[in-house]
Amino acid sequence: MKNLKENITKQKIFDFCIRDFVKGGYARSSIRNIAKGTGVSTGGIYYYFSSKDKIAQFLYDNATEFVLNKIKSGIKKARHNDREALKSIIYNLFDMTESDPYLIEFILYVKHKDFLPSAPPICSSKPFEYIKNFIKERIKAGVFRDLDIVIISSLIMGPIIRIIQLKMDGLISGDIRIYTEPLLDSIIISIFNNQI
Amino acid sequence: MKNLKENITKQKIFDFCIRDFVKGGYARSSIRNIAKGTGVSTGGIYYYFSSKDKIAQFLYDNATEFVLNKIKSGIKKARHNDREALKSIIYNLFDMTESDPYLIEFILYVKHKDFLPSAPPICSSKPFEYIKNFIKERIKAGVFRDLDIVIISSLIMGPIIRIIQLKMDGLISGDIRIYTEPLLDSIIISIFNNQI
DNA sequence: ATCAATAAAACGAGCGTTCGTTTTAAAAAA
DNA sequence: TTTTTTAAAACGAACGCTCGTTTTATTGAT
Numbered sequence: 001m002k003n004l005k006e007n008i009t010k011q012k013i014f015d016f017c018i019r020d021f022v023k024g025g026y027a028r029s030s031i032r033n034i035a036k037g038t039g040v041s042t043g044g045i046y047y048y049f050s051s052k053d054k055i056a057q058f059l060y061d062n063a064t065e066f067v068l069n070k071i072k073s074g075i076k077k078a079r080h081n082d083r084e085a086l087k088s089i090i091y092n093l094f095d096m097t098e099s100d101p102y103l104i105e106f107i108l109y110v111k112h113k114d115f116l117p118s119a120p121p122i123c124s125s126k127p128f129e130y131i132k133n134f135i136k137e138r139i140k141a142g143v144f145r146d147l148d149i150v151i152i153s154s155l156i157m158g159p160i161i162r163i164i165q166l167k168m169d170g171l172i173s174g175d176i177r178i179y180t181e182p183l184l185d186s187i188i189i190s191i192f193n194n195q196i
Numbered sequence: 197m198k199n200l201k202e203n204i205t206k207q208k209i210f211d212f213c214i215r216d217f218v219k220g221g222y223a224r225s226s227i228r229n230i231a232k233g234t235g236v237s238t239g240g241i242y243y244y245f246s247s248k249d250k251i252a253q254f255l256y257d258n259a260t261e262f263v264l265n266k267i268k269s270g271i272k273k274a275r276h277n278d279r280e281a282l283k284s285i286i287y288n289l290f291d292m293t294e295s296d297p298y299l300i301e302f303i304l305y306v307k308h309k310d311f312l313p314s315a316p317p318i319c320s321s322k323p324f325e326y327i328k329n330f331i332k333e334r335i336k337a338g339v340f341r342d343l344d345i346v347i348i349s350s351l352i353m354g355p356i357i358r359i360i361q362l363k364m365d366g367l368i369s370g371d372i373r374i375y376t377e378p379l380l381d382s383i384i385i386s387i388f389n390n391q392i
Numbered sequence: 393a394t395c396a397a398t399a400a401a402a403c404g405a406g407c408g409t410t411c412g413t414t415t416t417a418a419a420a421a422a
Numbered sequence: 423t424t425t426t427t428t429a430a431a432a433c434g435a436a437c438g439c440t441c442g443t444t445t446t447a448t449t450g451a452t
Contacts, residue, residue: 009431025307027223031408041433043411048431052408109307111221121365150359150368151378155386158354163346169317172346182347190351190386205397227442237399238443248442398449407440414433422425 010048010058012038018059022105026056026114056115063107067127070096075134082143082192087184089131090160094177097164105168108161131157144191155190159183206244206254208234214255218301222252222310252311259303263323266292271330278339278388283380285327286356290373293360301364304357327353340387351386355379 016037074088138144212233216225270284334340
């Protein structure tokens with residue numbers, strides 16, 4: 001029964017920490033508070049994670065993996081329909097923001113530098129790298145306008161991230177998924193070679 | 197001599213802290229390190245600021261004020277030329293990012309929650325509020341397309357902030373001011389009613 | 393002599409982490 | 423089946439250290 005129990009406790013720590021790190025930042029989060037919040041003792045936490053940094057690394061790895069899979073499968077499901085692929089990127093990010101805001105906030109705003117000083121920045125973490133490569137391909141294929149990759153990717157990801165940010169800061173109260181279509185239309189106007 | 201000396205010391209603290217807060221975050225920055233970095237003793241720092249939080253508030257107020265003035269004067273100088281007004285917003289933000297990266301990073305990324313728990317989020321701080329109002333006016337005047345303010349403002353500010361973010365995370369090595377014109381052109385395509 | 397300014401020393405609280413111990417529960421032996 | 427053994431899992435007090443802050447002492451200009 002080893003694995004089951006381990007997973008339950010690890011999951012408890014995961015769930016609590018991702019909220020705690022987002023709420024007050026990594027530095028302000030303390031093992032004692034994590035212990036209190038999870039019902040696991042300080043010693044128990046160290047039984048599963050060798051250090052506080054390791055907890056954050058575990059969170060970071062799992063969170064990026066989860067988001068990457070969502071994005072990947074969305075693009076694959078759109079199979080060669082560029083509009084649908086783009087739509088899936090927007091919708092999935094908005095959807096995850098609504099259903100799992102702490103996960104997205106952790107990826108977007110918790111400074112990975114705090115616990116992974118030598119790793120690449122979060123905005124070039126796996127999901128974002130994947131999207132960037134998707135965009136590069138579409139430029140090569142002549143679907144997107146042949147502008148600097150920096151421009152194109154910022155025109156696409158910038159507004160998406162901005163809306164997520166506004167939602168997280170409480171400046172949007174409603175469900176941001178309703179912005180999927182109008183945002184998609186506007187982005188397409190600025191980046192597609194031939195409107196579809 | 198009180199005022200002069202006070203200004204010099206306050207300025208020293210300002211210059212160092214804005215870098216220190218950005219580099220490691222507010223929580224990781226310590227009074228002792230600020231003292232060492234500025235050459236002012238811990239007691240000296242407390243002579244000018246009653247608490248660590250007050251330092252951050254001072255930084256926050258001065259930084260937002262500085263950025264607001266830049267944005268304001270840029271828009272005013274464009275006098276009724278909407279393209280130029282938009283260009284000034286983009287250029288000024290890119291320009292400040294290049295010449296004073298810590299200032300911009302402080303406004304964009306240092307969580308104000310850390311030291312101003314009850315204040316509005318930074319993304320609705322004075323400069324951003326000002327820009328938002330500018331956009332609202334342009335929509336009312338029929339210059340910008342009549343879309344939801346959330347969509348329009350995200351189409352404008354999103355890509356700008358995204359490029360700044362990429363620069364700060366080291367994913368763009370060159371001068372981002374060169375993106376001003378091409379970004380402006382692309383944004384205009386998506387938001388203007390009548391191309392100009 | 394007065395007082396702004398600096399410097400240094402000290403305080404208590406809270407931090408990440410360690411460690412000796414206890415609990416739990418499955419495996420082995422009777 | 424009952425008892426003994428074993429090892430994983432969890433506990434929580436304690437350690438050494440750094441933190442923000444305060445106090446105390448000293449300097450230098452007016």
